Amino acid sequence: MTKVGIVGLGIMGGPMASNLLKAGFDVIGFDVVPASLERLAGEGGTKAVSAAQAAAESDVVITMLPNHPQVEAVALGEGGVLDSAKPGTLYIDMSSIRPETARRLAEVGAERGVRVLDAPVSGGEKGAIDGVLSIMVGGAAEDFAAAQPIFDVLGRTIVHVGPAGAGQTVKAANQLVVGGTYALVAEAIVLLEASGIDAGVGLDVLAGGLAGSRILELKRKSMVARQFAPGFRIDLHHKDMGIILDASRDAGVALPVGNLVAALIASARAQGYGQLDHSALLRVAENLSGKGDA
Template identity: 90%
Template sequence: MTKIGIVGLGIMGGPMASNLLDAGFEVIGFDLVTSSLERLSAAGGNVASSAGQAAAESDVVITMLPNHPQVEAVALGEGGILDSAKPGTLYIDMSTIRPETARRLAQVGGDRGLRVLDAPVSGGERGAIDGVLSIMVGGSEEDFASAQPIFAPLGKTIVHVGPAGAGQTVKAANQLVVGGTYALVAEAIVLLEASGLDASVGLDVLAGGLAGSRILELKRKSMVAREFRPGFRIDLHHKDMGIILDAARDAGVALPVGNLVAALIASARAQGYGQLDHSALLKVAENLSGKGDAA
């Protein structure tokens, strides 16, 4: 039996751990939040006292953390994952971080005899719970093939997209499209309602035509109802927009719409919406038209 260590058992990592347990894997997890460890234990998993212990006792280690500083701390820090994992261990970072950090992890891990993949995901909390995430993987073809049994209970679309760091670059492109789509759906709702129309009916029509998207499919009802319970917080999407703009700078390309979306998401944080779901871009669109909280 493959033993999997998971560091980070939050909104995404917790359901992923449950799905791996359901698939028959032995899971040992670590998180700084006690309630997350309690949920893992109740589901049949084992609890580690540190990220290093989770790595030392596992054949595969997964990190699912908010940003690159947390990943670097648990992976590269003294007594962390790269210090503690046995040679040959497969280390899969499924966080959304900078491509350059992913490449550094692959380099340092490889020097220590580890196999490293960057495998960020898309699909949000619902996708993690249902095991239908989209997983974009950077690293070697051989290591990707070895990871397939691990990815299978977690995702539906699982694609090797290139060498180390490539997964993070594709994830940046994903977040660019997601942010822009949310911004436009928000403006569509404001337009429909200001015109005296039922936005629910209008979005039902849009969802069935060329404007249809996964966001319209999953989020149109909650957005019209102004239900913004976080599946993916504005604060995290703000972080991702920084990754996107840095990647564009490194690639030498202009992202004019991306810059505008980044500004809208930054505005959402400045207005106090950082802990809400990224669909709360609707509140920014309302405020700009004098229809919302700031009116």
């Protein structure tokens, strides 16, 4: 039986661990939040006292952490994942971080005999719970093949997109499109309501036409109802927009719409909406038109 270590048992990592347990994998996990560890133990997993223990006792190690500083500390720090993992271990970072950090992890892993994949995900908390995430994977083809049984439990759309760092670049592109779509749906709601039209009815029509999207499918009702319980927080999307803009500079390309979306998300954060779902871009659109509470 493959033993899987998971470091980071939060909104995404917790459900992923649950699904791996249900699929019959032996899971050992670590998190700095005690309640997350207790939840894992209650579901039949094993609590680790450190990321090092989770790595040392596993055949496959997964990290699901907020940003590159946490990943670097956990993976590259003294006594971290790459220090503690046995040669031949498969290390899959499923966080959303800078492509350059993903490439660095792969370089250090190769020096220590650890196989490394960057495999960020899309689909939010619901996708993690349902095991239907989209997973974009960078790294060696043979390592991707070795990780397939893990990915099959966690996701539905699973694609090897290129060498180390490629998964993170594709995730950046994903977040660019997601942020832009939320911004436009928010403006559509403001326009419809200011024109005296039932926004729910209007979005039902849009969802069935060329403007249809996964966001309209899943979020139009909650947006119209102003329900912004976080599936993916504004704070995290703000972080992702920084990754996107850094990647565009590295690639030498201009992203004018992306820069505008980044500014809108930064504005949402500055207005105190950072802990809300990224669909709360609707609040920013309302405030810009004098229709909100700000």
